Amino acid sequence: MTVAEAPASVALHRRLGLTDAELESINERLGRAPNDLELAMFSVMWSEHCSYKSSKRLLRTLPTAGSDVLAGPGENAGVVSIGDGLAVAFKIESHNHPSAVEPYQGAATGVGGILRDIVAMGARPVALLDALKFGWPDDRRTRGLVDGVVRGVGGYGNCVGVPTVGGELLFDPTYTGNPLVNVMCVGVVASGGIAHAIAPTPGSLAVLFGSPTGRDGIGGASVLASASFVEGSAAMRPSVQIGDPFAGKLLIEVTLELVENGLVEGMQDLGAAGITCATSEVADRGGTGIRLDLDAVPLREPDMQPFEIMISESQERMLAIVRPERLDEVLAVCRRWALPAVVVGEITGDGDVVVVGGGTEIARIPARALASDVPEQLHQSAPPTRRRLAPAPGETPLAHDGLPERGMDPGAVLEALLGHPNVGSRAWVTTQYDQTVGTDTIEGCEHAAAVLRIKGSRRALVIATDSQPAVAQYDPALGAQMAVAECARNLAVTGARPLGLTNCLNFGDPNVPEAYWQLTESIRGLSEAAMALGIPVTGGNVSLYNESPLGRIAPTAQIGMVGLLDDIDTLVRPQFRNEGDIIVLLGETGPGMGGSAYERLAGAAPDDRPPSLDLVREAALHTVLRRAAAERLLGSAQDVSAGGVAVAVAESAIWSGLGADLLLEVSISPAASLFGESPGRAIVSLAPEHWSSLARLCASHRLAARRLGAVGGNRLRIGLVGVGATGAAEERGAGVADELDVALDELKRAWTQALPRVLGVRA
Amino acid sequence: MRVAVVVFPGSNCDRDALHAVQLAGAEGELVWHETTDLHGADAVILPGGFAHGDYLRAGAIARFSPIMGAVRAHAQRGGLLLGICNGFQVLTEAGLLPGVLRRNATLRFEHRWVSLSVERRDTPFTWRVPDVITLRMPIAHGEGNYWLPDDQLDELEAAGRVVFRYTGPEGNPNGSARDIAGVIDATGRVCGLMPHPERASEALLGSDDGMLLMRSLVESVAAAPARVPAAA
Numbered sequence: 001m002t003v004a005e006a007p008a009s010v011a012l013h014r015r016l017g018l019t020d021a022e023l024e025s026i027n028e029r030l031g032r033a034p035n036d037l038e039l040a041m042f043s044v045m046w047s048e049h050c051s052y053k054s055s056k057r058l059l060r061t062l063p064t065a066g067s068d069v070l071a072g073p074g075e076n077a078g079v080v081s082i083g084d085g086l087a088v089a090f091k092i093e094s095h096n097h098p099s100a101v102e103p104y105q106g107a108a109t110g111v112g113g114i115l116r117d118i119v120a121m122g123a124r125p126v127a128l129l130d131a132l133k134f135g136w137p138d139d140r141r142t143r144g145l146v147d148g149v150v151r152g153v154g155g156y157g158n159c160v161g162v163p164t165v166g167g168e169l170l171f172d173p174t175y176t177g178n179p180l181v182n183v184m185c186v187g188v189v190a191s192g193g194i195a196h197a198i199a200p201t202p203g204s205l206a207v208l209f210g211s212p213t214g215r216d217g218i219g220g221a222s223v224l225a226s227a228s229f230v231e232g233s234a235a236m237r238p239s240v241q242i243g244d245p246f247a248g249k250l251l252i253e254v255t256l257e258l259v260e261n262g263l264v265e266g267m268q269d270l271g272a273a274g275i276t277c278a279t280s281e282v283a284d285r286g287g288t289g290i291r292l293d294l295d296a297v298p299l300r301e302p303d304m305q306p307f308e309i310m311i312s313e314s315q316e317r318m319l320a321i322v323r324p325e326r327l328d329e330v331l332a333v334c335r336r337w338a339l340p341a342v343v344v345g346e347i348t349g350d351g352d353v354v355v356v357g358g359g360t361e362i363a364r365i366p367a368r369a370l371a372s373d374v375p376e377q378l379h380q381s382a383p384p385t386r387r388r389l390a391p392a393p394g395e396t397p398l399a400h401d402g403l404p405e406r407g408m409d410p411g412a413v414l415e416a417l418l419g420h421p422n423v424g425s426r427a428w429v430t431t432q433y434d435q436t437v438g439t440d441t442i443e444g445c446e447h448a449a450a451v452l453r454i455k456g457s458r459r460a461l462v463i464a465t466d467s468q469p470a471v472a473q474y475d476p477a478l479g480a481q482m483a484v485a486e487c488a489r490n491l492a493v494t495g496a497r498p499l500g501l502t503n504c505l506n507f508g509d510p511n512v513p514e515a516y517w518q519l520t521e522s523i524r525g526l527s528e529a530a531m532a533l534g535i536p537v538t539g540g541n542v543s544l545y546n547e548s549p550l551g552r553i554a555p556t557a558q559i560g561m562v563g564l565l566d567d568i569d570t571l572v573r574p575q576f577r578n579e580g581d582i583i584v585l586l587g588e589t590g591p592g593m594g595g596s597a598y599e600r601l602a603g604a605a606p607d608d609r610p611p612s613l614d615l616v617r618e619a620a621l622h623t624v625l626r627r628a629a630a631e632r633l634l635g636s637a638q639d640v641s642a643g644g645v646a647v648a649v650a651e652s653a654i655w656s657g658l659g660a661d662l663l664l665e666v667s668i669s670p671a672a673s674l675f676g677e678s679p680g681r682a683i684v685s686l687a688p689e690h691w692s693s694l695a696r697l698c699a700s701h702r703l704a705a706r707r708l709g710a711v712g713g714n715r716l717r718i719g720l721v722g723v724g725a726t727g728a729a730e731e732r733g734a735g736v737a738d739e740l741d742v743a744l745d746e747l748k749r750a751w752t753q754a755l756p757r758v759l760g761v762r763a
Numbered sequence: 764m765r766v767a768v769v770v771f772p773g774s775n776c777d778r779d780a781l782h783a784v785q786l787a788g789a790e791g792e793l794v795w796h797e798t799t800d801l802h803g804a805d806a807v808i809l810p811g812g813f814a815h816g817d818y819l820r821a822g823a824i825a826r827f828s829p830i831m832g833a834v835r836a837h838a839q840r841g842g843l844l845l846g847i848c849n850g851f852q853v854l855t856e857a858g859l860l861p862g863v864l865r866r867n868a869t870l871r872f873e874h875r876w877v878s879l880s881v882e883r884r885d886t887p888f889t890w891r892v893p894d895v896i897t898l899r900m901p902i903a904h905g906e907g908n909y910w911l912p913d914d915q916l917d918e919l920e921a922a923g924r925v926v927f928r929y930t931g932p933e934g935n936p937n938g939s940a941r942d943i944a945g946v947i948d949a950t951g952r953v954c955g956l957m958p959h960p961e962r963a964s965e966a967l968l969g970s971d972d973g974m975l976l977m978r979s980l981v982e983s984v985a986a987a988p989a990r991v992p993a994a995a
Contacts, residue, residue, distance in 0.1 A: 161775020
């Protein structure tokens with residue numbers, strides 16, 4: 001609700017989204033009552049989006065330490081050293097509610113915002129990834145959202161010349177009223193040249209450069225991202241920011257030139273809460289204050305009110321903290337790129353953010369009170385009354401686990417899975433993204449991880465983003481752990497070791513005990529998995545209030561990870577390489593079809609559950625994959641995730657054009673063996689002469705390794721053997737296949753057509 | 764051999780083109796669009812990107828950039844001039860190459876790997892391309908749908924000025940008339956194409972076919988000028 005729309009009888013602080021208790025805290029910190037402008041500044045800074053007041057306490061439990069971490073949470077982005085004097089900056093952020101209201105601009109400014117976070121660290125952006133979640137695309141509104149969001153991501157990323165090299169696309173009914181647009185950006189910076197969002201020295205100048213300030217995005221963060229959707233959210237459209245990628249491109253070049261030439265003391269991007277946030281954060285971090293001259297701020301409209309200028313979220317703006325003797329050089333750089341730049345304030349030593357308008361002081365607030373001394377909110381946490389947990393280790397699987405596959409042709413199930421938009425090709429989306437600008441892209445959006453070489457070295461960055469909302473619906477902690485495990489596995493199959501983890505936590509209204517419990521559990525799971533796999537959490541973003549009249553979204557911890565491959569020649573790709581190579585399944589198959597793509601397609605037994613995750617075994621798998629890659633044993637490696645072993649093998653086959661002939665042992669049920677998604681597994685192929693080395697390596701890490709068959713032909717054949725297979729075969733009716741046997745062309749067609757079919761577009 | 768790569772505000776393949784030029788063995792230099800001097804460059808590349816944002820029509824504003832006077836003079840002197848993607852769009856807007864590049868037939872930005880047939884192997888831009896080879900390189904554009912009236916297309920083809928065509932199973936990605944991906948001017952010294960040879964400059968990136976074009980350009984001036992036809 002905007003200020004204008006609320007009845008005037010409601011007190012101003014409530015209309016701005018502040019509680020009575022928060023007003024009291026403000027009075028305490030000021031030693032007096034705030035004026036209206038000050039109240040507006042508090043309202044945006046103390047919004048959920050800017051202050052993390054509901055999640056901060058939980059986020060402190062995440063493991064953030066790592067020997068290579070140069071900047072962790074609290075900075076604009078995490079930074080991790082990759083050696084040779086270079087470092088990577090990376091972060092993932094949400095732009096969910098703006099995208100729901102205005103998909104093109106919401107998504108575009110989501111890209112612009114995360115780019116500025118990376119650039120503000122002094123890093124040149126080298127990669128973007130987009131993780132998108134929508135409702136089932138059988139209604140026109142959702143199709144319109146998909147189209148607008150994809151165009152928006154491409155519209156911004158393509159124009160600024162940063163390749164979009166990966167991402168995720170999931171459809172689930174829980175996102176119908178509240179789609180998710182999470183964008184990750186990765187940049188490269190000289191370790192000695194990292195910029196910080198800080199104003200360390202009184203007497204320095206605050207230079208605002210980039211686009212002029214307008215009325216777009218007034219209170220975007222506090223209005224849109226800090227409350228649930230109610231009916232008539234179209235009225236929120238004025239709160240959506242408008243992107244200008246051309247200005248964004250100029251802003252990137254100017255910012256990097258200023259940082260690289262050592263012309264600035266501090267650099268802060270303007271995002272949520274605009275000038276208020278940028279000025280108070282740099283002053284708070286520096287232990288200084290700032291005196292801001294509102295009349296100096298370039299405006300798009302002449303008659304803007306002071307509060308509008310202070311909280312506007314107009315895009316493509318940056319704040320540089322500059323020593324006076326460097327000012328001329330700074331302004332010259334901006335002039336060369338035709339980007340407006342003006343001195344809007346001076347750094348002081350008194351700790352206050354002081355706003356001057358028309359020559360008089362119109363606001364004075366301690367920077368700390370705005371930026372870091374925000375009262376945290378406590379919430380009640382309660383699990384749902386009925387839960388289905390993953391089976392404990394050693395627990396006997398349910399007798400009827402995997403019931404639904406009886407009487408089904410496994411080949412038809414595989415085709416249906418590959419043709420599911422959550423499993424099949426994303427090409428309709430990703431052909432709209434420039435994936436190769438920058439001439440570093442070795443692997444783009446086609447597979448589970450992106451690979452970018454680092455020019456002038458043998459090394460490469462490997463980047464992935466994953467989530468497991470369907471599992472998290474059952475068990476939020478397990479869902480978060482599985483997302484971390486899958487993301488790390490996607491790096492490990494290439495041979496890369498993970499450097500750090502960023503996360504975007506998308507959840508519901510924290511005032512609802514079950515939603516807050518989901519958040520709490522997810523952070524616990526994330527923390528445990530990151531710790532077990534030894535991956536530092538370097539930053540992230542929390543997006544709450546993801547609810548609509550249609551309900552709350554599935555708990556969605558979106559994980560982003562950057563890994564390093566020391567020698568690009570050892571890169572292992574997911575497609576089969578040579579006819580005659582043997583195919584090996586690494587890891588153990590466990591019971592549980594809950595949360596799987598198969599469950600979505602065929603349903604599951606009423607009390608079936610998600611598979612369990614053993615983080616020690618998961619870590620062992622990753623170690624084996626990395627060692628095997630470094631020793632050049634592998635022809636291909638592909639993680640087993642959505643759609644299970646059958647889909648993993650099918651993808652390796654589709655991407656290579658080489659078929660495969662396998663025998664799969666069934667210990668639980670045919671469905672679990674073929675389509676189950678128990679974690680900690682990978683499908684690798686290798687030359688037969690390397691098998692003994694791989695088997696030894698696996699044995700030394702107590703990792704199961706089973707030869708399944710060989711690469712070759714133009715069909716995918718998977719025969720089933722073992723006790724479970726016989727049992728199921730008895731119950732299959734006449735004429736039903738007892739093995740999976742499909743032509744590669746058919747699988748490829750199903751996989752290619754997955755998205756065009758449901759969206760009703762041409763491939 | 765020196766190659767100038769023009770940087771418009773909004774160019775985003777400038778450093779990629781420079782990288783490829785250097786790989787091809789030439790000295791490269793980025794030249795800002797506000798200057799009016801190419802510093803005696805032997806060849807000029809207008810790189811890909813969104814010059815001046817291209818909110819109006821791709822290349823429509825860039826043709827007024829100060830550097831374009833020097834670029835035009837360079838071409839009139841017989842200097843080699845290559846426009847890649849946005850650079851091709853700028854050259855058509857500036858009237859240095861015929862045709863217009865309309866929005867893709869899909870009305871969407873398209874990023875794809877395409878196959879190109881090389882129709883002319885006797886130009887300074889293609890003379891290093893071996894016979895029968897089709898080139899694999901990416902396209903990445905929203906406005907690459909080449910168009911001319913039919914009679915002018917006939918003339919263009921009759922004059923042998925179509926240098927590249929989309930071919931192979933991937934086909935024509937943007938609806939271009941007669942599958943045209945790149946053309947050359949009447950002097951044979953000014954060439955434009957929508958696909959990105961600089962992005963196909965190393966096998967590691969998926970293809971090094973683009974280097975055949977970059978080497979043709981660089982070596983036209985440096986190594987074997989005698990073998991290069993002065994005009995098509």
